[in-house]
Amino acid sequence: MGDYAYAAPTSLEEALSVLESQANDGQRTQILAGGTDVLVQMRSIDKEPRTLVDIKHIAETNALSIGADEIFIGAAIPSAALNENDELKGLLPGLIEAADLIGSTQIQGRATIGGNLCNSSPAGDTIPALVVVSAVCVIASPGGSREVAVGDFVTGVGENCLESNEILLGLKIPRPGNNSADAYLRFIPRTEMDIAVAGAAVALTLDEGGTCTSARVAIGAVAPTVLLVEAASAALVGTKVDDDALNAAAAACSDAASPITDKRGTVEYRTKVVGVLCKRAGGIARDRASS
Amino acid sequence: MSKLHVTTSVNGQPEEVLCEPHQSLLDVLRDELGLTGTKEGCSTGDCGACSVTLDGRLVCSCLVLAAEAEGKEVGTIEGVANPDGLHVLQQKFLEHAALQCGICTPGFIVAAKVLLERDPNPDETTIRYWLAGNLCRCTGYDKIIRAVQDAATELAHEA
Amino acid sequence: MAEAHDLKVIGTRPVRPDGVEKVTGRANFGADLHLPGMIHGKVLRSPYAHARIKSVDVSGALAMEGVLAAVCRSDFPEETDDLGRNVIARDKVLYHGHAVAAVAATTPLLAEQALDAIKVDYDVLEPVLSIDQAIADGATLVNEEMHTNGDASQPASNVAAITKFERGDAEKGFAEADVVVEGEYRVPMAHQGYIEPHACTATINEEGKITVWCSTQGHFDVRTQTAAILGTSISKVKVIASEIGGGFGGKLSV
Numbered sequence: 001m002g003d004y005a006y007a008a009p010t011s012l013e014e015a016l017s018v019l020e021s022q023a024n025d026g027q028r029t030q031i032l033a034g035g036t037d038v039l040v041q042m043r044s045i046d047k048e049p050r051t052l053v054d055i056k057h058i059a060e061t062n063a064l065s066i067g068a069d070e071i072f073i074g075a076a077i078p079s080a081a082l083n084e085n086d087e088l089k090g091l092l093p094g095l096i097e098a099a100d101l102i103g104s105t106q107i108q109g110r111a112t113i114g115g116n117l118c119n120s121s122p123a124g125d126t127i128p129a130l131v132v133v134s135a136v137c138v139i140a141s142p143g144g145s146r147e148v149a150v151g152d153f154v155t156g157v158g159e160n161c162l163e164s165n166e167i168l169l170g171l172k173i174p175r176p177g178n179n180s181a182d183a184y185l186r187f188i189p190r191t192e193m194d195i196a197v198a199g200a201a202v203a204l205t206l207d208e209g210g211t212c213t214s215a216r217v218a219i220g221a222v223a224p225t226v227l228l229v230e231a232a233s234a235a236l237v238g239t240k241v242d243d244d245a246l247n248a249a250a251a252a253c254s255d256a257a258s259p260i261t262d263k264r265g266t267v268e269y270r271t272k273v274v275g276v277l278c279k280r281a282g283g284i285a286r287d288r289a290s291s
Numbered sequence: 292m293s294k295l296h297v298t299t300s301v302n303g304q305p306e307e308v309l310c311e312p313h314q315s316l317l318d319v320l321r322d323e324l325g326l327t328g329t330k331e332g333c334s335t336g337d338c339g340a341c342s343v344t345l346d347g348r349l350v351c352s353c354l355v356l357a358a359e360a361e362g363k364e365v366g367t368i369e370g371v372a373n374p375d376g377l378h379v380l381q382q383k384f385l386e387h388a389a390l391q392c393g394i395c396t397p398g399f400i401v402a403a404k405v406l407l408e409r410d411p412n413p414d415e416t417t418i419r420y421w422l423a424g425n426l427c428r429c430t431g432y433d434k435i436i437r438a439v440q441d442a443a444t445e446l447a448h449e450a
Numbered sequence: 451m452a453e454a455h456d457l458k459v460i461g462t463r464p465v466r467p468d469g470v471e472k473v474t475g476r477a478n479f480g481a482d483l484h485l486p487g488m489i490h491g492k493v494l495r496s497p498y499a500h501a502r503i504k505s506v507d508v509s510g511a512l513a514m515e516g517v518l519a520a521v522c523r524s525d526f527p528e529e530t531d532d533l534g535r536n537v538i539a540r541d542k543v544l545y546h547g548h549a550v551a552a553v554a555a556t557t558p559l560l561a562e563q564a565l566d567a568i569k570v571d572y573d574v575l576e577p578v579l580s581i582d583q584a585i586a587d588g589a590t591l592v593n594e595e596m597h598t599n600g601d602a603s604q605p606a607s608n609v610a611a612i613t614k615f616e617r618g619d620a621e622k623g624f625a626e627a628d629v630v631v632e633g634e635y636r637v638p639m640a641h642q643g644y645i646e647p648h649a650c651t652a653t654i655n656e657e658g659k660i661t662v663w664c665s666t667q668g669h670f671d672v673r674t675q676t677a678a679i680l681g682t683s684i685s686k687v688k689v690i691a692s693e694i695g696g697g698f699g700g701k702l703s704v
Contacts, residue, residue, distance in 0.1 A: 004559075006295060006312035006358040032356075039315070039354050040335045047562070052312065054359060080348060104424020105402065107336055109348040110355065192423035193337070313559065327482040328475015330695070332645045340645055368475035381473040385465045393472030394479055394646040394695025428645050428696045 002027045005051040012060050012140055012167070015053060019165045020142060022051045029053055031167060033061070033076050034110035036103060037119045060140070060169045061114070066091065067175065072138075074170040075114025083108070091175065093288060094182030094201055094281070098129035101186060104193055114168050120154045120225075121195075127154065127226045128201035128218035129184040136172045141165070147172070151218075154225045180205040181288030183281040186220070187273050189264075196221040197265040200253060200277035202285045204236060210290055212236045217249060217282070221264075222257035222274045229256045232278060241286040249282055250275035299360045301326065302370030310357040317341045319357035320367060328368040328397050332426070339425035342398035343367050349405045351424075368397035371404060379449075380404055380442045389438035391429035399425045403439045411450070412443055468693070477693045480649030480665025488651065489518055492561035494551040494568050496543035499577035500592055503539060503550065503570060510567035511553050516560045520568065522551040527681035533703060534679050535595070543572070544593050584608040646695020658682060662689045667697040675704045 005027070009015035022029045028050040032038055038052075055061045061076035066087055073082065079099040082088055089096045099113055102125050116126045117137070130150040137148045142165055150171070154160050162168060176182070186199035199220035205213050217232035231252035239245035259270035294309040301324060308323045317334075320326045320343070332338035334353045341352040344366035352365075371378045380400050383389070390396040399422065406413060406421045413421070418439050419432075427435060471477035508520035523540050530540070539548045551568050555561035576590045583589060589608055598609045624630055650664035660682070666672050669691040677684040694701060 004311065004313040005293075006356060008358070008361070032359075034354075035356065035359070036336055036351075036354050039356070042313070043334065049313075052356065054356075056359070078348070103336065104339060104351075105405075105421050106339055106342055106349050106351040106424045107354075109345070109350040192420060311557070311559065321481075322484065325484065326475075327478070327484075330479065330646070331481060332647070332695075338645055372474050377470070377473065381470075384473050385469040386463065388463075388466065390466075390469065390472055392644075392646070392694060392696045393468065393477055394644075394693075396472050397475045400473060426645060428643055428698070 002049045002051075004049045006054065007051055008054040008057050010057045012058055012169070015055060015058055015167055016140060016142055016165070018051070018053055019167070022053075023165060027051050029164060031055055031118070033115040033118075034078055034107075034112045035115075036107050036111040037115060055167060061167075063170065064088070069175055071173045071175055072170055073113060073173070075112055075118075075168045077112055079108040079111050079113065080105070082113070092133060092173065092182060094184040094203065094285065095126065095129040095133055095135075095173075098125040098184040098186075098199075098201065101125050101184075114170060117150065117153065117171075118160060118162060118168055120156075120158050120160045122157055122224055122226070123196040123199070123221040124226075125184065125186055125196055125199055125220065128199055128220040129182065130171060130173075131218040131226055131228055132201040132203035132216040133173050133176065133182050134203075134216065138169045138172055140167045140169050145169070151226070151228055157224050176203070177205065179207065179289050181285045183284035183288065185277045185281045185284070187277060195264065198222050198257075198259070198270045198274040198277060200274055200281045202236075202249075202278065202281040204241065204282070204285050204289060206241070206286070206289045210240050212239055212241050212245075212286075215249075217253065217278060219253050219257060219274050219278065222259040222270050227256050229253050229278075231256065236282065241282060246279040246282045250279040253278040295358050297357055297361050299363055299365055301365045302367060303364075308357065312356070312358060314357045315353050316343070316345075316355040316357045316360050316365065317352035319360075320352060320365070326367050326369050330394050330397060332394065332398075337424075337426070338395070338398075339402060339422075340395050340398045342401045342425065344401065344405060347405070349402055366401070368401055371400055378404065379445050380407070380439065383438040383442040383445070384435070387434045387438035387441060389430060389434040395425060395427045399427065399435055403442070406439070407443055407446060411447060413439075415440065472693075479646055479693045479695050480663075481647075482692065483651045483663050485651060485653065489554045489556055490558045490561050491552055491554045492558070492565055493549045494553075494565045494570070496539065496546060496548040496550050496570075496572075498543055498572055498574050499546045499579065500575040500590070501543050501572040502541060502575060503543060504573055505569075505571045506551055507569040508551055508553070510569060511551075511564040514555075514560070514564050514567060516556040517553055517564045518556070519554040520551060520564065521553075522568075526679065529681075530679070532593075532596070533675055535593075537679050537704065542575070542592075542594070578608060642696070642698035642700030644696025644698055644700055648701065649692075658686055660687045662687065663692055664689065665692050665694045665697075665701060667694065667699070667701045668703075671702065672704050679704065 007018045030050045032052045032054045056076045061074045063074040065072045083100050113126045116124045135150045137153050139146050182203035184201040186196035188194035201218045204215040215233040215236040217229045220226045232249040235248035254271050254275035257271045257274050261267050310319050320329050330340040332340035336351045336354045343352045346363050506522040511520040539550050553564040578584050598607045599611050652662045654660045669689040673687045673689040677687045
């Protein structure tokens with residue numbers, strides 16, 4: 001059994017080399033961003049000692065840029081800082097709402113979107129919100145960097161395609177146009193500090209007449225991984241996103257859901273609720289896109 | 292296991308500590324620096340009893356490694372009162388009987404102080420959401436909310 | 451009735467006497483005492499709800515550098531009662547999480563790692579997981595020492611006690627009632643949910659005198675029970691209660 005150790009590399013090269021050298025020494029490594037999942041799991045589920053590699057001192061993971069075509073959100077930026085950025089909130093209100101739903105004020109002072117994604121929980125709130133805005137993971141590997149769509153990143157419950165010698169640097173998101181907007185809603189029994197029973201994210205673009213020209217709908221906590229529901233998107237495109245269209249999208253979400261029954265909800269309940277959330281989130285996204 | 296040398300500032304005082312890599316900021320505040328006003332409730336970030344500020348941002352000290360506090364400014368309940376006496380929030384918690392057993396009280400006061408520094412005039416909903424990560428088993432929360440509202444009013448008059 | 455101006459307390463808003471200590475973080479709760487040379491304890495708990503303990507071997511823990519003590523059932527007086535069996539499992543573990551062994555080490559992490567070095571050989575038995583299962587005819591008996599209402603003339607039972615609350619002639623009342631509503635009601639198990647975990651610091655000197663500082667709702671009970679569990683006299687045990695971070699009945703006994 002190895003020992004606990006802590007490393008705070010100040011450059012990407014150093015971080016990658018720490019991962020490499022620790023692995024060569026037979027020491028397990030663990031990337032540490034906000035730590036709100038990692039530290040809890042390290043003390044309860046998986047206590048094996050490891051080297052914690054803190055990525056909060058690396059320029060790339062702290063970068064936040066809002067360009068003409070693209071937005072980049074570094075993997076080490078806490079949700080609270082994102083929520084304080086009015087421009088970002090205006091461009092990606094659904095994603096920022098999803099981040100803002102995770103945990104308390106205290107948790108948001110540390111927790112990051114990148115961490116939420118790497119934790120790869122079926123109920124991770126930011127994952128559906130990232131999928132609908134076509135976010136792409138920017139991953140640093142020893143050989144250079146690679147990019148993976150968020151929808152392809154998570155491979156199972158708590159599993160993703162990040163290798164142990166790689167670092168998620170951040171998320172690249174196409175800048176939404178003026179007639180585009182996103183929204184995310186989840187259901188929990190109380191209004192704060194809980195894990196989604198079901199969640200739904202919708203991003204859509206309207207033309208000048210208010211007709212939907214493109215849409216993406218993703219649902220969470222109703223399958224082992226977040227699902228992009230193409231049938232729900234198809235139900236919205238070409239419509240004014242009226243009740244009929246939203247009902248059809250909701251039905252498509254309920255059809256696509258394959259949840260489990262656990263302490264947070266039954267199969268039947270989650271199946272129904274995820275449709276309702278899709279309908280409401282779709283309405284919010286439509287109103288945002290048209291205003 | 293080799294210890295880490297961490298240089299930080301706690302309530303404005305420079306501090307140097309040797310800590311284990313896995314040790315939380317909470318452990319180090321309580322066990323190494325003797326600042327036991329910050330309480331341990333759940334150690335999973337759910338109860339907020341260990342609330343402190345890290346460079347002014349509200350965090351659960353159980354979910355921060357002591358090593359992560361390197362070069363940062365930490366604020367704890369011990370730094371809330373001033374040489375002239377209690378902070379308005381502390382006074383209002385007493386006046387409104389916003390505490391019984393008191394184990395959650397330091398966390399609530401630290402959290403509420405950050406809120407009032409950012410938003411001097413929060414409405415009830417804002418206060419309730421801001422403090423949702425601080426659990427109290429005794430008071431039923433209402434008296435805490437009244438105390439924070441009253442403190443905000445008083446601070447506004449002082450300003 | 452006295453005039454209002456004669457009353458010292460009624461009509462005022464007194465500030466609680468322990469208030470200032472509590473809003474400043476000065477109040478000392480169960481875990482707030484730090485003694486020089488203090489070491490840390492951790493408890494190994496059963497992963498099974500019902501099992502016979504064939505053997506406990508703490509030698510692996512004791513061999514670790516920084517581990518100062520490791521105890522199990524054989525370190526406690528043989529004669530014991532329910533409380534003594536609850537504190538450390540004897541022949542059987544009676545529930546998931548029942549304490550089986552404990553270690554003391556120089557750091558909490560070391561103590562925790564030492565738990566992994568303790569070997570317990572269990573003979574896993576059928577668990578009894580519901581009231582219906584527990585009271586059924588021929589039910590698996592969990593605690594072989596337990597008799598309903600403590601009546602040892604009756605065979606051992608899973609039923610700890612039967613308590614009836616009655617007032618007047620209930621049968622007559624039902625017979626005369628216009629409507630009788632019958633139902634079966636089930637409530638889940640509940641935890642008191644205090645925010646402060648159980649915490650305790652203790653010393654023992656060369657004479658066997660014990661001082662315990664702890665978060666408790668009854669320090670005299672803690673004294674009596676500690677003495678009984680350790681097989682010593684209450685005159686050798688001093689218990690100092692700290693501030694208590696919530697108890698709600700959950701911190702009554704050791």
